Amino acid sequence: MKLYLIGMPGSGKTTLGRALAAHYALPFLDLDAEIVARAGQVIPAIFLQHGEAHFRRLEAEVLRDIAARPGPLVLATGGGTPCFHDNLAVLLEAGVTVWLDVPVAELAARLSKGVEKGSRPLLATSGPTEKWLQETLSTRTRFYQQARLRCAGARARLRRWRLRRRPRGLRLHQRPNCRRTCNFVNIILRHR
Ligand SMILES: Nc1ncnc2c1ncn2[C@@H]1O[C@H](COP(=O)(O)OP(=O)(O)O)[C@@H](O)[C@H]1O
Ligand SMILES: O=C(O)C1=C[C@@H](OP(=O)(O)O)[C@@H](O)[C@H](O)C1
Ligand SMILES: [Mg+2]
Numbered sequence: 001m002k003l004y005l006i007g008m009p010g011s012g013k014t015t016l017g018r019a020l021a022a023h024y025a026l027p028f029l030d031l032d033a034e035i036v037a038r039a040g041q042v043i044p045a046i047f048l049q050h051g052e053a054h055f056r057r058l059e060a061e062v063l064r065d066i067a068a069r070p071g072p073l074v075l076a077t078g079g080g081t082p083c084f085h086d087n088l089a090v091l092l093e094a095g096v097t098v099w100l101d102v103p104v105a106e107l108a109a110r111l112s113k114g115v116e117k118g119s120r121p122l123l124a125t126s127g128p129t130e131k132w133l134q135e136t137l138s139t140r141t142r143f144y145q146q147a148r149l150r151c152a153g154a155r156a157r158l159r160r161w162r163l164r165r166r167p168r169g170l171r172l173h174q175r176p177n178c179r180r181t182c183n184f185v186n187i188i189l190r191h192r
Contacts, residue, residue: 001072001095001096002067002072002073002074002075002094002095002096003017003020003026003072003073003074003075003095003096003098004075004077004091004095004096004097004098005017005074005075005076005077005098005100006077006081006082006091006097006098006099006100006143006144006147007079007099007100007101007102007144008079008100008102008104008107008133008136008137008140008144009078009079009107009111009120009122009123009133010102010106010107010108010110010111010116010133011079011100011101011102011107012100012102012110013076013077013079013100014030014032014076016076016100017030017074017075017076018030018074018076020074021073021074024074026072026073026074027071027072027073027074028073028074028075028076029066029073029074029075029076030075030076031059031062031063031066031075031076031077031078031081032076032078034062034066035055035058035059035062035078038058038062039058042119043055043119043120043121044118044119044121044124046058047121047122048121052122056080056084056085057085059078059080059081059084059085059087060084060085060086060087063077063081063087063090063091064090067090067091067093067094067095068094075095077091079136079140080122080140082097082140082143082144082146083139083140083143088143088146092146092148096148096149097146097147097148097149098147098148098149098150098151099144099145099147099149099150099151100151101144101150101151101152104130104133104134104137105130107133108129108130108133111123111129111133112129117129122136
């Protein structure tokens, strides 16, 4: 099974994805990191030199390559991934999608550090972070809300992901039509 994490920048896709993959001993991939490896340039440089349209083409291409790989993995997508080039169809078809739906105020607090803004070219050039996050979320929600599962609220903190027992495996696919609001602990405990 492939688990795809989607959601706004700062929602924790990379952080949670890495933690989940380690917990379940699954391979972890970060789409942005894969794009950087393929392009030989960091994300801000790709945007600066080639523009966002080029980045979106690369993103779509690398996503399709990953989706076509055999075997399970956890993939942290980029915030815009589901919203371009019919990528959402690829994500919905080839795995279980989880939307990390974190309130804008919490996203803004997490992203307020210079290091976080500097690595995200759309944020670095957007003006006030909270305004950009709010506007961007309102255009992206129609994509994000098609995820099979939604993990809502700022409560989904890292400490909640540290589970004591090692589950036999993620079996979210047993509930293919499940679209519910719950935290990750509940998702894992109810579906293993
Ligand atoms: N659940 C969380 N609670 C508090 N801070 C978090 C949480 N998830 C991520 N962060 C922090 O927010 C920032 C962005 O996280 P990241 O995983 O890179 O998000 P994304 O990949 O969705 O953009 C990082 O500084 C990270 O440490
Ligand atoms: O929201 C976006 O459009 C983007 C989010 C970034 O990933 P994160 O969501 O991991 O920050 C990265 O893909 C790129 O800077 C574009
Ligand atoms: Mg990320």
